[in-house]
Amino acid sequence: MNFLGNPRSHTAAFLPVCWLLLNILKPGHCHSYDNRYAGDKVIRLIPKSEEEALALKNIYHQLKVDLWQPSSISYVSEGTITDVHISQNASRTLLAFLQETHIYYKVLIEDLQKAVENENSLQTQRNRRSLSEYNYEVYHSLEDIQSWLHHLNQTQPGLVRVFSIGRSYEGRPLFIMQLGRKSRAYKRAVWIDCGIHAREWIGPAFCQWFVREAILTYKTDPAMKKMLNHLYFYIMPVFNVDGYHFSWTHVVYTWRNSPQSNMMPLPNEQLTCI
Numbered sequence: 001m002n003f004l005g006n007p008r009s010h011t012a013a014f015l016p017v018c019w020l021l022l023n024i025l026k027p028g029h030c031h032s033y034d035n036r037y038a039g040d041k042v043i044r045l046i047p048k049s050e051e052e053a054l055a056l057k058n059i060y061h062q063l064k065v066d067l068w069q070p071s072s073i074s075y076v077s078e079g080t081i082t083d084v085h086i087s088q089n090a091s092r093t094l095l096a097f098l099q100e101t102h103i104y105y106k107v108l109i110e111d112l113q114k115a116v117e118n119e120n121s122l123q124t125q126r127n128r129r130s131l132s133e134y135n136y137e138v139y140h141s142l143e144d145i146q147s148w149l150h151h152l153n154q155t156q157p158g159l160v161r162v163f164s165i166g167r168s169y170e171g172r173p174l175f176i177m178q179l180g181r182k183s184r185a186y187k188r189a190v191w192i193d194c195g196i197h198a199r200e201w202i203g204p205a206f207c208q209w210f211v212r213e214a215i216l217t218y219k220t221d222p223a224m225k226k227m228l229n230h231l232y233f234y235i236m237p238v239f240n241v242d243g244y245h246f247s248w249t250h251v252v253y254t255w256r257n258s259p260q261s262n263m264m265p266l267p268n269e270q271l272t273c274i
Contacts, residue, residue: 161178178232195244
């Protein structure tokens with residue numbers, strides 16, 4: 001099984017991807033999230049003047065849009081790329097306003113519910129693939145990451161040792177990977193943890209990518225070989241296991257994107273912990 005792939009892929013593995021489109025289907029429902037996003041749109045706008053920016057800020061507040069970027073309505077200004085998720089009913093009002101004021105816009109997602117379900121279908125197909133086709137360029141569930149850990153523990157005995165340091169509040173195992181050549185019992189160590197903030201899926205993805213690069217380049221990169229020969233890297237790919245699992249099965253709102261806050265939801269690599 002090849003869990004590593006080719007070294008140093010230049011594919012843009014971690015481009016910002018909307019957190020919503022990457023959640024998995026809720027069990028027992030024919031539609032993701034009870035079809036709550038049916039007809040919702042994602043619209044991109046770039047105000048060409050401060051007057052347009054001010055007008056957009058006002059309409060955003062009135063319609064309580066779900067701002068995907070920038071991180072706050074206060075950052076909307078001339079030339080700023082602005083992506084908003086808006087409900088089906090409110091989208092009619094917003095589109096009429098944009099047409100009336102001649103503000104240029106582009107509909108990125110015509111029906112968010114369909115986009116979610118299409119992504120869920122792709123995720124299901126990925127999960128059905130053999131473990132040998134592990135893809136480092138997509139986000140993985142907690143179960144996938146734990147299977148990946150155990151596989152490397154079995155197939156890379158010279159560099160990898162996986163062990164548990166206990167269990168989480170909800171009873172999930174807390175796995176650590178020791179990465180480094182087993183040259184002696186005690187070596188200086190480097191600690192790396194990812195996934196403290198549950199919805200920042202880019203964190204666990206980075207930890208997996210780092211392990212992949214380290215193992216793939218160990219024999220060819222003198223710097224990497226020196227580090228793995230003289231150091232142990234202790235890597236915890238998912239620190240907040242309960243929160244990470246929850247973020248894959250629920251729509252999560254925190255103070256940053258609650259109705260009482262001016263902060264709206266962001267792409268997943270910028271969100272706070274739950």
